[in-house]
Amino acid sequence: MMEAALADLRDRIVAANAAKTPLRLRGGGSKDFHAEALIGDELDTCAHRGIVDYEPSELVVTARCGTPLAEIEDTLAQHGQFLPFEPPAFGEATTIGGAVAAGLSGPRRASAGAARDFVLGAHLVDANGELKRFGGQVMKNVAGFDASRLLCGSLGVLGLIAQVSLKVLPRPYDEITLRFDCDVKAALALFHRWRAQPLPVSATSWHDGVAAVRLSGSPSALRAARAVLGGSVLDTTQAPTWWLGLRNQTHDFFRRGDKPLWRLSIPATAPIGAFADGLIEWSGALRWLHSAAPAGEIRAIAEKLGGTAMLWRGACATTRFHPLAPANLELHRRLKREFDPNGIFNRGRLHPEL
Amino acid sequence: MNSRPAGSARDYSIMNPSVATAPRYDADARRFVLRQALSDVLPVQCLLTGAEETTPFECDGLSAFRQVPFAVALPETEAQVRDVLRACHDLKIPVVARGAGTGLSGGAMPHADGLVLSLAKLNRILELDPVACTARVEPGVRNLAVSEAAAPHGLYYAPDPSSQIACSIGGNVAENSGGVHCLKYGLTVHNVLGLRGYTIDGEAVTLGGAALDAPGLDLLALAIGSEGLLLVVTEVTLKLIPKPKIAQVVMASFDDVVKAGDAVAAIVAAGIIPAGLEMMDRKATAAVEPFVRAGYDLNAEAILLAESDGTLEEVADEIAEIERVLRAAGSTQCIVSQSEAERLKFWSGRKNAFPAAGRISPDYYCMDGTIPRKHLGRMLRAIEEMEKKYTLRCMNVFHAGDGNLHPLILFDAHEPGEWERADRFGADILELCVALGGTITGEHGVGVEKLGSMCVQFAPAEREAFFAIKRAFDADGLLNPGKAIPTLARCAEYGRMHVHAGALPFADLPRF
Ligand SMILES: Cc1cc2nc3c(=O)[nH]c(=O)nc-3n(C[C@H](O)[C@H](O)[C@H](O)COP(=O)(O)OP(=O)(O)OC[C@H]3O[C@@H](n4cnc5c(N)ncnc54)[C@H](O)[C@@H]3O)c2cc1C
Numbered sequence: 001m002m003e004a005a006l007a008d009l010r011d012r013i014v015a016a017n018a019a020k021t022p023l024r025l026r027g028g029g030s031k032d033f034h035a036e037a038l039i040g041d042e043l044d045t046c047a048h049r050g051i052v053d054y055e056p057s058e059l060v061v062t063a064r065c066g067t068p069l070a071e072i073e074d075t076l077a078q079h080g081q082f083l084p085f086e087p088p089a090f091g092e093a094t095t096i097g098g099a100v101a102a103g104l105s106g107p108r109r110a111s112a113g114a115a116r117d118f119v120l121g122a123h124l125v126d127a128n129g130e131l132k133r134f135g136g137q138v139m140k141n142v143a144g145f146d147a148s149r150l151l152c153g154s155l156g157v158l159g160l161i162a163q164v165s166l167k168v169l170p171r172p173y174d175e176i177t178l179r180f181d182c183d184v185k186a187a188l189a190l191f192h193r194w195r196a197q198p199l200p201v202s203a204t205s206w207h208d209g210v211a212a213v214r215l216s217g218s219p220s221a222l223r224a225a226r227a228v229l230g231g232s233v234l235d236t237t238q239a240p241t242w243w244l245g246l247r248n249q250t251h252d253f254f255r256r257g258d259k260p261l262w263r264l265s266i267p268a269t270a271p272i273g274a275f276a277d278g279l280i281e282w283s284g285a286l287r288w289l290h291s292a293a294p295a296g297e298i299r300a301i302a303e304k305l306g307g308t309a310m311l312w313r314g315a316c317a318t319t320r321f322h323p324l325a326p327a328n329l330e331l332h333r334r335l336k337r338e339f340d341p342n343g344i345f346n347r348g349r350l351h352p353e354l
Numbered sequence: 355m356n357s358r359p360a361g362s363a364r365d366y367s368i369m370n371p372s373v374a375t376a377p378r379y380d381a382d383a384r385r386f387v388l389r390q391a392l393s394d395v396l397p398v399q400c401l402l403t404g405a406e407e408t409t410p411f412e413c414d415g416l417s418a419f420r421q422v423p424f425a426v427a428l429p430e431t432e433a434q435v436r437d438v439l440r441a442c443h444d445l446k447i448p449v450v451a452r453g454a455g456t457g458l459s460g461g462a463m464p465h466a467d468g469l470v471l472s473l474a475k476l477n478r479i480l481e482l483d484p485v486a487c488t489a490r491v492e493p494g495v496r497n498l499a500v501s502e503a504a505a506p507h508g509l510y511y512a513p514d515p516s517s518q519i520a521c522s523i524g525g526n527v528a529e530n531s532g533g534v535h536c537l538k539y540g541l542t543v544h545n546v547l548g549l550r551g552y553t554i555d556g557e558a559v560t561l562g563g564a565a566l567d568a569p570g571l572d573l574l575a576l577a578i579g580s581e582g583l584l585l586v587v588t589e590v591t592l593k594l595i596p597k598p599k600i601a602q603v604v605m606a607s608f609d610d611v612v613k614a615g616d617a618v619a620a621i622v623a624a625g626i627i628p629a630g631l632e633m634m635d636r637k638a639t640a641a642v643e644p645f646v647r648a649g650y651d652l653n654a655e656a657i658l659l660a661e662s663d664g665t666l667e668e669v670a671d672e673i674a675e676i677e678r679v680l681r682a683a684g685s686t687q688c689i690v691s692q693s694e695a696e697r698l699k700f701w702s703g704r705k706n707a708f709p710a711a712g713r714i715s716p717d718y719y720c721m722d723g724t725i726p727r728k729h730l731g732r733m734l735r736a737i738e739e740m741e742k743k744y745t746l747r748c749m750n751v752f753h754a755g756d757g758n759l760h761p762l763i764l765f766d767a768h769e770p771g772e773w774e775r776a777d778r779f780g781a782d783i784l785e786l787c788v789a790l791g792g793t794i795t796g797e798h799g800v801g802v803e804k805l806g807s808m809c810v811q812f813a814p815a816e817r818e819a820f821f822a823i824k825r826a827f828d829a830d831g832l833l834n835p836g837k838a839i840p841t842l843a844r845c846a847e848y849g850r851m852h853v854h855a856g857a858l859p860f861a862d863l864p865r866f
Contacts, residue, residue: 057623058726080625109566116575117544124819132816138724139756140541140796142530142579143804143811144839145823149543149575157571170625192485196509198596198665220667267564269486285566307565321569327559331826332571338822350570 002131005048005066006162012043013160013344014129022347025156027066028093031102033313035155036320037348045097045160052163053137056081060120060137062165065097072096081168084112088247100164103153106247107203107214110268110282112169115152121165122148124158127340137165156346157354158339172202172216177239178231180211184272184280187211191283192269199225205246206280207253214243246281253279259290260314262298266307273301288312299323324351381424388425388447388469395437400475402426411470414457415517418719418773419802423450423464428472432550432588435471439586440556442469448835449554451582453493453525456517458720459801461529461581461837468835471586473524479503480589487594488547488564493524493587497531500592509594512539515797516705524587530579532797534630534704535661537755541797543578545593551577551585554828564591576823581799582834584827598663601629603697604676606685607654611635612731614656617683618754619727621660624679626672630661631755632704635734638749638762639703642710648703651687656734658685658754659700707751708762715747715764719776723787724758724796736786737761744779746772758796759787785810800838808838809845817845 002010016023022040032038049066056079063072069089076082086106087099100122105114121135124147135141135148151161180190187206190213194201200217212234215225226233234242245251254261268284279288291298295311295318302309308322324332329351336343336354348354385403392401402408403425413420424447429435442449448468455462464470477494484507489500497518501510514533515521521531527549532541539545548562562574577584608614614633621628634642634657639650650657658680662672677688691697703710711718725733734750741748747764761783765776784794784807794800794807808817820839824831840848 055726055728057619057728059622103567103572105567113540113544114567116572117540126819130815132819133813134816134819136791136793138726138792138796140532140536140724140753140758141793142797142799143793143795143808144800144816144820145584146530146543146575146579147816147819147823150572150823152575153567153572169627173625195487196484196507196596198598200664200668217664218668218671220671221665224665224667265565265567267486268566269483282566306563308569310569324570325560327553327557328561328570328573330557331553331559331573334826335571335823338826339819 003048006064006125009043009045009048009160009162010125010129010131013125013127016041016344017127017129017342020342021344023344024349025101025160025346027095027098028068028091030089030091030094031098034102035349036352039347039349040344043160045095048162049095051075058137059139059168060165061168062121062137062163063096064163065095065161067096068092069094069096069099076168077171080171082171083118083166084108084169085115085118086247087115088249090249096164097161100152101154101156101161107205107243107281110204110285111202116149118167119148119152119164120167122151122161123163124151125160125162127159127342127344131162135165139167155350157336157350159345173218174222175202175214175216175239176222176226177212177214177234177242178226178229179234180213180231181209182211183209187280188272188284194229195268195283199228203243204281204283205242207278212242214239253288254313256290257314259292260316261312262289262291263310263312264289264302264307265310266302266305270305270307319352321351329353384467385424388445391441391445392425392427392438395441396427396429396434400428400430400434402428408470411452411455411464411472414452414455414460414462416458416460416463416801416803418767419460419463421464421466423470424467426470426472428475430475432476435473435476435586435588436552436556436558438469438471439552439554443555443830443832446830446832448832449586450834451524451528451586453522453528454496454520456521457525457529457801458722458798459795459803461799461801461834462525463802465835473522473586473588476588482507484509486564487596489592489594491523491590491592493522493527493590495523497521497523497526504594505597508597510597511592512536512545512595513542516708523590523592527578527587527590528580528582529797529799532753532756532758534632534701534753537631537753538627538629539595543575546574546578546590547593548574548591549577549587550589551587553585554830554832559585562591579799581801581838583824583838584833586833598629599665600669601661601663601697602669602673603630603659603661603691603700604673604680605650605689605691605700606658606660606680607651607687608656608658608684609654609686610684611656611734613684614658615727615730615734615754617658617680617685618730620679620683621676622727622755624675626675626679628660628672628676628755629663630659631753632659633657633730633750633752633754634704634707635750637747638707638751641714641749642703642706645710645713646702646706648699650703654686659704704751707749707760711749711762711764716766716768717764717773719763719765719780720798721759721761721763721780721783722795722798723784723792724756725787725790725792727754727757729790730754730757733759733786733790737783740779740782744775746775746779748779753796756796757792759783781807802837805840805844806848806851808840809848814842814845
């Protein structure tokens with residue numbers, strides 16, 4: 001039998017679909033800003049919560065969508081494990097369903113992989129209120145299309161992600177962070193050099209004249225890497241605060257409200273140009289920039305460099321997400337029509353037309 | 355958007371009914387129209403229509419399923435791929451993409467009324483960027499060729515299917531292939547940054563790219579593992595990673611298969627993710643040892659190969675820890691490779707398990723289910739029972755670290771009834787995989803082979819969602835039709851054939 005909380009959600013969905021009224025899916029609400037638009041009656045997922053299954057030796061955790069991210073991370077930590085993609089929590093209320101629907105990844109992205117790389121399975125409640133179980137709880141699974149990874153980052157436009165199974169990993173034995181005082185060009189050169197070598201780099205950043213690199217692994221591996229890299233060791237209270245500040249965007253840089261904050265996702269090796277004022281992560285593949293320049297200009301630059309630009313925070317006369325190529329948009333329209341013909345789920349959140 | 359080449363302006367409307375309602379044309383007439391259409395867009399040497407030329411394409415690595423295609427196209431450029439697709443779309447001709455044909459589930463098996471679209475001639479490495487650590491390749495490039503090209507830069511492409519000398523990157527993408535090192539380094543989906551392909555109407559789509567993410571739905575993840583049903587891949591951007599400084603492998607013997615299975619879980623529980631963690635049972639070691647002389651312990655009921663890679667210091671620590679855990683788990687003998695030659699020797703038996711099966715048996719049938727690691731021992735016991743039930747032998751090689759099983763059922767296709775028994779044996783293993791919380795295919799794909807087992811793993815609601823995805827990409831159902839997703843009718847038929855106590859197992863799982 002379906003749990004009561006899920007049955008309630010299902011009933012609301014069925015009713016909304018019958019009436020063709022839009023629903024706005026909401027977990028902790030910490031990513032309300034991460035939307036093109038918030039339309040429809042709120043459907044709060046928080047009551048459908050709890051870890052369904054977790055066996056450390058299987059490296060998988062399965063949880064209902066409304067489970068607080070913090071609850072999952074605490075449980076994993078008790079067994080020396082973690083979510084390697086370091087999902088950002090923009091507030092205490094962040095739920096695992098919201099984290100997967102947003103599909104965002106933290107500082108470890110460039111070395112460990114993205115949120116979707118750790119999605120093994122997902123349950124979807126579609127517009128008809130039907131529960132569909134995609135993927136599973138095992139590491140390798142190619143039966144059927146990979147719909148669970150499709151749901152990761154879907155921002156709820158295909159339906160309610162009711163439950164997810166995520167691959168977890170043992171926490172690294174040890175971590176140290178090295179600091180280098182250098183300009184942005186020198187920082188990028190370092191990142192590129194390190195990437196092509198077998199080094200236990202688990203995160204990099206550059207901001208305000210300081211490059212930081214986090215190393216994760218066995219004590220012997222860290223000792224050996226330190227000898228190769230040089231730099232000075234950041235003390236063990238400062239270092240975790242720095243990375244957590246980037247991951248959850250509590251660092252002052254993200255709070256500056258004067259100009260819109262742009263998120264550029266571009267090839268790590270893209271040239272740097274004028275960037276004295278920004279913040280860099282993912283070895284250069286993620287670049288944050290406060291800029292009042294016209295959106296079109298910023299987007300054109302990002303495209304020219306082989307990537308895209310998202311308006312992250314602040315107001316600007318433009319869509320938040322980088323526009324989709326026409327052929328891709330057409331596929332989005334058709335998928336939306338198949339999964340949610342009445343357009344009830346998170347209408348307009350991912351794209352004005354969806 | 356691409357404009358249509360002038361050459362394909364021919365009007366095929368009279369030959370253009372929908373596939374579902376099409377009267378069956380006289381085969382010769384169809385062949386004539388298709389040949390006309392394709393000769394407009396392909397050089398003459400790129401189109402094969404005679405039976406003697408098309409028969410070599412009748413099957414992939416799963417030769418139990420064969421079908422001579424209507425015609426075979428071997429385009430040499432991406433534009434030709436696009437034009438072939440457009441012509442077939444206009445004519446409503448089914449298209450089956452094909453890489454190297456090493457697939458093990460009949461995914462590339464031709465369609466009787468369709469075209470095989472071989473990507474074999476698109477085999478150039480377009481760009482290798484040692485700073486960005488990426489390679490941009492055409493789909494026909496062989497998997498191993500990427501690592502060979504990257505080697506001078508100290509880089510390689512991590513997914514290493516045992517078929518890597520032959521299989522193509524396009525096929526790897528379509529199957530989301532794995533290898534012995536995917537426990538630590540991931541499957542194809544974790545190592546592809548972007549791709550370009552064409553939907554059946556000849557529309558180009560770019561998914562992902564050289565950046566680490568892209569806006570919108572993750573169509574890249576959806577395309578990977580889609581078995582040629584959604585689009586034809588014409589270019590792939592791969593992630594390359596630095597070669598580890600050193601690798602060493604521990605070979606551990608066990609006097610009991612359940613103990614060996616438990617040892618796998620123990621390693622992971624100890625916080626170790628080995629670079630590779632493989633298991634072979636006694637029947638498998640007995641088959642490979644005379645053939646490759648890998649030095650396997652033939653008295654052991656099962657052996658494990660656990661590899662560690664990284665820096666010298668890391669590997670020394672990890673190997674010591676792996677050995678400790680294996681001994682505590684009851685290993686009767688642990689040998690650590692002392693040189694690169696010895697490491698490769700230990701692996702050679704595992705890598706040659708399939709050919710070895712082919713040496714000791716006229717035919718073998720390779721299964722590919724995945725189960726939670728903790729059930730490995732239980733599965734091996736169950737397979738022993740099935741050997742008795744079907745009076746066929748089965749040797750077991752497992753990607754144990756990820757719970758991915760490759761039982762090799764030995765049979766003789768010339769003995770009446772043996773293939774049917776092997777087929778049912780395989781279906782039983784897959785049903786047990788589902789019952790144990792696993793899946794019917796970990797890396798080889800559904801193809802035509804596992805359509806029936808799909809009915810066991812998925813309820814009608816999920817199968818309908820798969821068809822919905824298919825319709826979004828290919829409304830007429832022309833790309834690799836009849837593969838990967840079973841129809842309701844097919845499942846009803848499977849249900850009648852595999853009746854367990856009067857009901858299809860799990861078909862009646864509570865949906866709500
Ligand atoms: C001895 C042996 C060992 C093997 N070991 C492994 C292993 O360790 N791990 C593993 O995962 N697999 C393994 N395989 C299976 C097989 O090699 C893989 O599935 C491989 O990826 C298939 O590649 P291919 O080029 O031969 O594809 P094909 O067999 O030609 O095609 C496979 C599927 O891909 C589609 N396809 C091919 N090219 C394209 C394209 N460009 N665009 C769209 N669709 C396309 C086809 O339509 C078909 O559905 C093994 C096979 C053999 C014979």
